[in-house]
Amino acid sequence: VSRSLAVAASAHPAASAEYAAAVDQLLPFLSRACELKVLSECAMYHLASCRVELFRFNLSLGRWSEAYAHVGALHTLALTERQRTRSVFEHAEQGRHIEGERVFAERVTDCLRMLVATLHERGLLKLLGTLDAQAELGDELEHVLLAHARNSSVGEESL
Numbered sequence: 534v535s536r537s538l539a540v541a542a543s544a545h546p547a548a549s550a551e552y553a554a555a556v557d558q559l560l561p562f563l564s565r566a567c568e569l570k571v572l573s574e575c576a577m578y579h580l581a582s583c584r585v586e587l588f589r590f591n592l593s594l595g596r597w598s599e600a601y602a603h604v605g606a607l608h609t610l611a612l613t614e615r616q617r618t619r620s621v622f623e624h625a626e627q628g629r630h631i632e633g634e635r636v637f638a639e640r641v642t643d644c645l646r647m648l649v650a651t652l653h654e655r656g657l658l659k660l661l662g663t664l665d666a667q668a669e670l671g672d673e674l675e676h677v678l679l680a681h682a683r684n685s686s687v688g689e690e691s692l
Contacts (some may be wrong), residue, residue, distance in 0.1 A: 556590045563587050563641045573610070581607065581640045588644045592651055604644045608670045611637035641670070645677040653685065673677045 563583050566572065572580040584607050591600035614633035623625050652658050658678075666674055 553594055560587065560590060563590075563685075567606070577610075577614075577636055579609070581636050584610075585640050589647070592647060597648075597652070597660055598664065599677060600644075600648065604648065605639055605640045605667065605670060607637050607644065608667065608673075612669075640676065641673065645674055646681070649674075649678050649681045653681065673691060675684060 563586055567580060567583050567587070572583070584603050588600050588603040588607075591597075591603065611634050614630045614637060618627050618630040618634065621630060649658070649661070652660055661674065661678065664674075
């Protein structure tokens with residue numbers, strides 16, 4: 534779905550308004566899907582994918598704080614899986630929660646990289662200071678930003 538919307542948005546000038554309208558119709562559906570208990574209990578990959586799509590759609594529309602909120606939700610899911618790992622005694626169940634934590638943590642890192650790269654591309658890195666970061670998530674954002682600076686021209690620009 535997101536690929537076809539992106540192709541439509543690049544097809545002609547009026548498409549960006551159509552893209553925004555289509556995304557605005559899709560966002561509530563994806564948000565409701567993320568709230569389904571069955572996803573968090575049985576389909577963590579799908580839940581992570583839905584959260585990433587919500588992030589990407591908001592990012593593409595310049596809704597930075599909304600996009601970042603979905604990174605925060607992924608981070609919370611990773612922390613929840615970590616807590617579940619500690620509270621479960623069955624080895625198979627622990628493995629599932631360890632995998633869940635890994636999946637959500639990877640998606641957090643991927644989204645933070647996309648956020649930093651997009652803001653850098655648009656000359657808006659200063660907006661990172663306005664985002665409400667939880668302590669651990671803020672640390673990860675700092676690591677991603679430093680890695681981005683080493684691999685791009687950010688180090689040459691003034692932040």
